[in-house]
Amino acid sequence: xxxRIAIALVVLASFSVPAFAADESAGPSTSQYSLGxxxxxxxxxxxxxxxxLPSGVIFMAGSPPQLTPGAVGSLSWAAYVAPQIRLGIxxxxxxxxxxxxxxxxxxxxxxxxxxxxxxxxFELPVTLGVGANIVKYTSLSTLDLLLxxxxxxxxxxxxxxxxxxxxxxxxxxxxxxxxxNTRYGSFLExxxxxxxxx
Amino acid sequence: MKPVVLKLTxxxxxxxxxxxxxxxxxxxxxxxxxTATNTLSQTMSVFDIAVPVPGTYYxxxxxxxxxxxxxxxxxxxxNTSTSSRPWxxxxxICNAMTLLGANLxxxxxxxxxxxSLYQSSPTPFSFASxxxxxxxxxPGEQVTGLSTDGTNVFVSGAVFSSASNSYVFQxxxxxxxxxxxxxxxxxxxxxxxxxxxxxxxxxxxxxTWWTASGTTxxxxxxxxxxxxxxxxxxxxxxxxxxxxxxxxxxGTAVIVATKSNGVFYSLxxxxxxxxxxxxxxxxxxxxxxxxxxxGPIDKSGSSSTYLVGSDGYGYxxxxxxxxxxSRYGDSTTALYSASVSRIxxxxxxxxxxxxVLMGTNAKGLWRTVYDAVGGxxxxxxxxxINE
Numbered sequence: 001x002x003x004r005i006a007i008a009l010v011v012l013a014s015f016s017v018p019a020f021a022a023d024e025s026a027g028p029s030t031s032q033y034s035l036g037x038x039x040x041x042x043x044x045x046x047x048x049x050x051x052x053l054p055s056g057v058i059f060m061a062g063s064p065p066q067l068t069p070g071a072v073g074s075l076s077w078a079a080y081v082a083p084q085i086r087l088g089i090x091x092x093x094x095x096x097x098x099x100x101x102x103x104x105x106x107x108x109x110x111x112x113x114x115x116x117x118x119x120x121x122f123e124l125p126v127t128l129g130v131g132a133n134i135v136k137y138t139s140l141s142t143l144d145l146l147l148x149x150x151x152x153x154x155x156x157x158x159x160x161x162x163x164x165x166x167x168x169x170x171x172x173x174x175x176x177x178x179x180x181n182t183r184y185g186s187f188l189e190x191x192x193x194x195x196x197x198x
Numbered sequence: 199m200k201p202v203v204l205k206l207t208x209x210x211x212x213x214x215x216x217x218x219x220x221x222x223x224x225x226x227x228x229x230x231x232x233t234a235t236n237t238l239s240q241t242m243s244v245f246d247i248a249v250p251v252p253g254t255y256y257x258x259x260x261x262x263x264x265x266x267x268x269x270x271x272x273x274x275x276x277n278t279s280t281s282s283r284p285w286x287x288x289x290x291i292c293n294a295m296t297l298l299g300a301n302l303x304x305x306x307x308x309x310x311x312x313x314s315l316y317q318s319s320p321t322p323f324s325f326a327s328x329x330x331x332x333x334x335x336x337p338g339e340q341v342t343g344l345s346t347d348g349t350n351v352f353v354s355g356a357v358f359s360s361a362s363n364s365y366v367f368q369x370x371x372x373x374x375x376x377x378x379x380x381x382x383x384x385x386x387x388x389x390x391x392x393x394x395x396x397x398x399x400x401x402x403x404x405x406t407w408w409t410a411s412g413t414t415x416x417x418x419x420x421x422x423x424x425x426x427x428x429x430x431x432x433x434x435x436x437x438x439x440x441x442x443x444x445x446x447x448x449g450t451a452v453i454v455a456t457k458s459n460g461v462f463y464s465l466x467x468x469x470x471x472x473x474x475x476x477x478x479x480x481x482x483x484x485x486x487x488x489x490x491x492x493g494p495i496d497k498s499g500s501s502s503t504y505l506v507g508s509d510g511y512g513y514x515x516x517x518x519x520x521x522x523x524s525r526y527g528d529s530t531t532a533l534y535s536a537s538v539s540r541i542x543x544x545x546x547x548x549x550x551x552x553x554v555l556m557g558t559n560a561k562g563l564w565r566t567v568y569d570a571v572g573g574x575x576x577x578x579x580x581x582x583i584n585e
Contacts, residue, residue: 176225181225183224
């Protein structure tokens with residue numbers, strides 16, 4: 001464990017080494033964006049159900065699994081409040097299937113904040129989103145609290161377009177008046193993204 | 199940009215308060231299981247059920263369905279995945295069925311109303327292949343019920359009477375050989391105004407055959423001479439039976455299910471004074487009507503618990519030690535409000551084959567495991583399955 005901490009500290013420290021800033025061809029670079037710049041992105045990809053707590057059910061375990069891998073798509077908008085900080089909202093939709101091919105549908109509305117690490121021609125946004133998740137399954141429906149941290153990697157194609165991928169963890173907190181039915185569902189999103197700056 | 203920040207903060211705060219309104223979706227998904235596709239229609243009406251061997255069931259519900267118990271599930275042929283009817287004669291629907299020896303007997307009706315009687319092939323008990331069409335006692339007789347005493351097959355039939363310009367009802371019987379030969383003899387009962395119920399045979403004590411038509415309870419200790427009564431003598435005196443819906447017998451026990459007067463039973467062959475009337479349950483202003491009976495469930499215990507099917511209120515447990523009826527209480531299942539017209543026990547004490555099947559009107563077939571010692575239905579840890 002101590003070796004892992006040391007490695008993590010080295011990795012984190014490497015982001016703050018001033019020496020990198022002196023070389024524009026590698027390492028962190030100054031963001032080209034400023035207050036008022038905005039982005040819109042369209043994302044689509046794979047949605048993986050992970051596990052459910054406190055029941056401990058692994059969604060994709062078993063034959064057939066409790067939930068199958070599914071698909072996710074989203075639209076997002078953000079605005080720069082600082083050269084490396086974006087605030088925005090994200091509207092998404094995804095589906096997975098249960099053992100009887102019933103659809104589990106999610107429609108989250110997420111407010112998010114991103115810190116953008118720039119390594120020209122790449123950008124690495126680290127994002128935390130909080131929002132409401134409309135979940136529907138057969139005749140059941142619910143409105144859950146959703147936490148969605150994630151990280152992305154984008155290639156800056158030109159001043160307007162960037163292309164990349166996102167990896168987001170979804171923590172859907174589903175509270176119930178019967179505490180025995182309260183669940184915290186974990187999911188993973190891997191999506192490809194096209195980002196437009198304006 | 200501050201308003202944007204404020205709006206997003208408020209949005210996040212709103213989201214943070216969520217979670218007070220939630221169905222238990224993930225909890226439901228945690229326990230979701232693949233639904234078997236080889237099931238029966240859950241809205242079918244069951245006319246008869248036969249158990250030729252433990253764990254193998256034949257259900258007459260228009261179509262004939264064969265079920266084979268494997269572990270905790272029954273594989274049905276045919277099932278909801280197909281409209282084929284491999285056990286039926288072509289184009290005929292089955293409205294009555296009984297098992298005698300190595301054959302099933304079935305009453306069938308064609309789309310034009312033509313009625314017929316068939317003897318199935320031996321295993322696998324098919325009426326489509328290897329079956330024999332039998333001649334009924336009266337030409338054109340429609341089979342309304344089939345039953346057996348282990349030796350004879352009894353046909354309850356309807357015959358059109360030109361004299362009264364209406365259907366009259368009769369009962370005839372024959373051994374399998376005579377049935378195949380069409381040698382039914384004179385009907386044991388004829389000219390009845392109401393359908394003759396399937397015969398119940400009490401093999402214990404003095405063997406007695408029981409049946410009913412309308413408000414008359416018929417019995418005989420020597421076929422075919424049935425005598426009828428419309429009332430029975432209980433410890434309180436003579437009590438009118440009213441309309442009789444079903445008669446059941448096992449050993450020396452006889453149970454009569456009535457429309458308005460509850461359940462009558464005798465544990466000693468129906469002698470005068472041996473009858474007990476159990477008053478009907480009332481659901482609001484409605485007097486519960488009873489349709490059928492089976493048992494005893496606790497055959498490895500005190501043999502005092504029987505099951506009684508009701509019309510629209512599921513089933514009841516009849517305790518003949520206390521003379522009481524108690525309704526099955528799980529109101530979350532469709533069985534709770536079903537009309538249970540047939541109850542059959544898979545008669546073996548070897549678990550898990552302590553199976554009880556209940557056929558209903560328009561709510562399908564139900565199955566569970568019963569407790570042969572304590573008489574609990576379902577047994578502890580078991581639940582009703584709508585096949």
